[in-house]
Amino acid sequence: MVISIIGAVAGLLIAAFGLYYLVKEWKDPESKKIYGIISGIGAVIFIAMLVKLLVELL
DSSP: OHHHHHHHHHHHHHHHHHHHHHHHTTTOHHHHHHHHHHHHHHHHHHHHHHHHHHHHHO
């Protein structure tokens, strides 16, 4: 359960920082691509850990 919480927090932070830099570097197409991918990976990690946590609790 602790691993799921830590993973969810880490995924949320990765997604948040990726979105922050995506907005900050919006005009550079290469940066936009990189930070978009990073944000997506963070979101997938967050959702996966959230689902894992919900399954563990039920």
